[in-house]
Amino acid sequence: MEMSGFTIATRKEVAELAGVSEATVSRVLNGVGPMKEETRAKVLFAAGKLGYVPSALARSFAKNRSGNLGVVLPYIPKARLFSSYYFSEMLSGIGSIVREHGYDLLLLFRSEQEQQEYESFFRAQKVDALIILGSRDEPGEREAIRKLQDAKYPFLVVNQHFEGESFPEVDVDHEEGSRQAVNHLIRQGCNRIGFLNGPLSYSNSVDRLSGYQKALEQGGHDLTPTYLFEGNFSRRSGYEAAEKMIEHLTEMDGLFVANDRMAIGVLQKFREQHIPEVNYPKIVAYDDSDAAEITVPPLSSVRVPFYEMGTIAARKLLQICDDAVQTNKWFDDPVRELLQAELIVRASSDGTRV
Amino acid sequence: MEMSGFTIATRKEVAELAGVSEATVSRVLNGVGPMKEETRAKVLFAAGKLGYVPSALARSFAKNRSGNLGVVLPYIPKARLFSSYYFSEMLSGIGSIVREHGYDLLLLFRSEQEQQEYESFFRAQKVDALIILGSRDEPGEREAIRKLQDAKYPFLVVNQHFEGESFPEVDVDHEEGSRQAVNHLIRQGCNRIGFLNGPLSYSNSVDRLSGYQKALEQGGHDLTPTYLFEGNFSRRSGYEAAEKMIEHLTEMDGLFVANDRMAIGVLQKFREQHIPEVNYPKIVAYDDSDAAEITVPPLSSVRVPFYEMGTIAARKLLQICDDAVQTNKWFDDPVRELLQAELIVRASSDGTRV
DNA sequence: TTGTAGGCGTTATCAT
DNA sequence: ATGATAACGCCTACAA
Numbered sequence: 120m121e122m123s124g125f126t127i128a129t130r131k132e133v134a135e136l137a138g139v140s141e142a143t144v145s146r147v148l149n150g151v152g153p154m155k156e157e158t159r160a161k162v163l164f165a166a167g168k169l170g171y172v173p174s175a176l177a178r179s180f181a182k183n184r185s186g187n188l189g190v191v192l193p194y195i196p197k198a199r200l201f202s203s204y205y206f207s208e209m210l211s212g213i214g215s216i217v218r219e220h221g222y223d224l225l226l227l228f229r230s231e232q233e234q235q236e237y238e239s240f241f242r243a244q245k246v247d248a249l250i251i252l253g254s255r256d257e258p259g260e261r262e263a264i265r266k267l268q269d270a271k272y273p274f275l276v277v278n279q280h281f282e283g284e285s286f287p288e289v290d291v292d293h294e295e296g297s298r299q300a301v302n303h304l305i306r307q308g309c310n311r312i313g314f315l316n317g318p319l320s321y322s323n324s325v326d327r328l329s330g331y332q333k334a335l336e337q338g339g340h341d342l343t344p345t346y347l348f349e350g351n352f353s354r355r356s357g358y359e360a361a362e363k364m365i366e367h368l369t370e371m372d373g374l375f376v377a378n379d380r381m382a383i384g385v386l387q388k389f390r391e392q393h394i395p396e397v398n399y400p401k402i403v404a405y406d407d408s409d410a411a412e413i414t415v416p417p418l419s420s421v422r423v424p425f426y427e428m429g430t431i432a433a434r435k436l437l438q439i440c441d442d443a444v445q446t447n448k449w450f451d452d453p454v455r456e457l458l459q460a461e462l463i464v465r466a467s468s469d470g471t472r473v
Numbered sequence: 474m475e476m477s478g479f480t481i482a483t484r485k486e487v488a489e490l491a492g493v494s495e496a497t498v499s500r501v502l503n504g505v506g507p508m509k510e511e512t513r514a515k516v517l518f519a520a521g522k523l524g525y526v527p528s529a530l531a532r533s534f535a536k537n538r539s540g541n542l543g544v545v546l547p548y549i550p551k552a553r554l555f556s557s558y559y560f561s562e563m564l565s566g567i568g569s570i571v572r573e574h575g576y577d578l579l580l581l582f583r584s585e586q587e588q589q590e591y592e593s594f595f596r597a598q599k600v601d602a603l604i605i606l607g608s609r610d611e612p613g614e615r616e617a618i619r620k621l622q623d624a625k626y627p628f629l630v631v632n633q634h635f636e637g638e639s640f641p642e643v644d645v646d647h648e649e650g651s652r653q654a655v656n657h658l659i660r661q662g663c664n665r666i667g668f669l670n671g672p673l674s675y676s677n678s679v680d681r682l683s684g685y686q687k688a689l690e691q692g693g694h695d696l697t698p699t700y701l702f703e704g705n706f707s708r709r710s711g712y713e714a715a716e717k718m719i720e721h722l723t724e725m726d727g728l729f730v731a732n733d734r735m736a737i738g739v740l741q742k743f744r745e746q747h748i749p750e751v752n753y754p755k756i757v758a759y760d761d762s763d764a765a766e767i768t769v770p771p772l773s774s775v776r777v778p779f780y781e782m783g784t785i786a787a788r789k790l791l792q793i794c795d796d797a798v799q800t801n802k803w804f805d806d807p808v809r810e811l812l813q814a815e816l817i818v819r820a821s822s823d824g825t826r827v
Numbered sequence: 828t829t830g831t832a833g834g835c836g837t838t839a840t841c842a843t
Numbered sequence: 844a845t846g847a848t849a850a851c852g853c854c855t856a857c858a859a
Contacts, residue, residue, distance in 0.1 A: 185530055
């Protein structure tokens with residue numbers, strides 16, 4: 120399939136024009152081995168003149184490396200995946216590092232249907248390393264990742280912890296982040312603090328629940344199951360959860376929400392119901408996305424370093440790929456990065472608001 | 474570099490186990506040519522047992538096709554590119570189609586520094602087709618795209634028009650979208666309508682300006698240069714532009730803004746300055762991103778089908794790649810998709826608001 | 828310092 | 844219906 124109108128310059132032609140062998144062309148272009156400056160110049164000139172660009176494909180094939188860092192993303196048809204702050208930030212971070220290292224970024228969409236087969240990406244030589252995003256603790260997923268680990272492929276799970284496994288991962292201390300959030304609410308004088316959490320198949324939801332409990336405990340409060348709500352991180356689910364909250368609004372004076380989007384849904388519902396702002400519970404959300412500071416009132420939120428998580432994960436993996444020597448050392452001592460989150464206080468939980 | 478702990482099953486082993494030749498293994502796995510059902514079963518069994526996965530890399534090399542659809546994105550270090558609704562939506566759309574076609578999606582970050590060299594992606598066989606996003610009309614860019622066209626590579630420019638060229642493109646009728654927006658403001662009784670536009674190197678900014686002018690003209694209004702502002706699509710730039718607007722707020726009773734983010738910045742400034750909502754000009758923004766309906770007041774906005782643009786672009790290109798036969802017909806008759814935008818009216822421009 | 832030649836894992840053509 | 848084999852474009856010992 121020759122799509123182009125012109126024939127692509129071949130290495131052979133370059134060699135001829137430069138009056139050297141093809142091997143020499145390769146060496147010059149890769150800058151390996153000793154070579155006469157004159158030869159170098161001749162080759163470079165010829166290559167430039169012919170507009171020769173070596174086939175990355177053939178090169179990959181010969182070197183047995185794809186040059187790609189794969190990123191697994193949840194595939195949710197029509198779900199506007201990228202709209203989520205979470206993935207956007209991570210991908211930006213990953214992208215910047217990948218670029219520095221001269222790798223390419225291959226997007227891989229996980230499907231809910233098919234059984235996961237992460238290994239295949241390596242077997243098929245589509246990727247040299249893999250970052251798994253949006254993973255959740257389900258039997259199939261665990262199994263698939265375990266296989267990756269058994270085969271000692273270079274991969275990293277981001278923002279998800281699998282209890283009982285020792286998968287290499289870059290995660291955030293969501294328990295501590297949540298503890299701080301709820302503790303802040305307590306110090307703001309809240310006595311009955313509700314919690315709108317995400318699905319517990321995400322370890323960060325579990326962590327947040329622990330942090331919530333811990334903070335209540337430390338503050339001498341009891342956990343009231345009535346004040347626990349669950350959503351799926353979407354705005355709509357926050358909106359719906361808010362309906363159930365309304366009947367408790369006279370007592371519930373604080374609310375911790377597992378992400379900004381759901382919190383926005385909650386605010387939307389409150390506003391629609393014409394609940395006066397002074398009657399809102401004090402709210403702290405999570406993620407500190409762009410949206411947090413434009414809501415009314417602006418949302419206090421726990422800032423999560425998604426961009427940095429991306430850079431850290433990518434850097435770690437590409438380092439391995441670069442010096443394939445130290446590889447085994449890495450695998451014997453799997454990574455366990457745990458980053459810190461930071462509470463950003465805004466009007467939604469600020470005493471001065473009322 | 475053998476990263477895995479186990480040896481990868483080779484086609485040869487499969488052939489041995491199945492008691493056939495390697496060629497037969499290939500044929501079975503690719504489902505080409507006639508074959509005995511029995512042979513087929515034997516091979517499939519052997520392959521399954523050994524966990525054999527053909528090397529996509531070697532396959533690509535042999536077939537001379539990468540299997541990748543490339544997407545060029547603006548590279549803005551640390552700029553949290555993906556946070557932008559615009560790219561997120563398009564990538565989601567592209568991703569869904571790419572997946573259907575069994576291709577992979579390769580993200581390519583353009584750099585402001587280096588001279589563009591889109592051709593290289595093809596020459597290097599990194600991609601079979603290319604979608605160019607976030608392009609702007611600058612000499613280097615024009616030149617680079619022209620080369621792609623001359624070489625008849627399958628590519629598509631999205632949401633950007635190059636006047637005087639005949640590049641294949643998928644664009645939106647921003648002139649009409651803007652005309653409707655401003656016309657709506659006029660019908661809402663606005664007499665002095667400001668316009669916060671984006672940089673004119675984006676054709677959509679030029680289009681919006683035409684639409685704005687056209688609407689004013691049709692409504693019998695004059696264009697007042699004092700009411701023209703320029704930002705760079707960021708919230709911050711909207712915030713800054715708002716400062717300059719404030720002195721005109723007594724006369725300026727309408728405002729058209731080229732995207733939601735800038736409009737949010739404007740609202741933010743107004744709010745900070747404690748300008749009473751009743752004194753706000755009636756506002757219509759652009760993009761109709763998620764954020765538009767959560768601001769206070771909710772933003773009227775021109776909805777742009779970004780997701781669909783992505784799907785359309787990807788579908789077109791992959792069709793070409795699939796049936797390489799019709800290729801030339803395609804190139805002789807370059808695509809020119811022009812999608813429609815749609816005004817969504819909300820409180821920010823609604824007469825009932827005041 | 829440079830040329831020669833073998834190998835990488837497929838596909839595809841040509842025999843059988 | 845299946846087996847043998849050239850070709851794909853590059854890298855890399857090894858030889859000169």
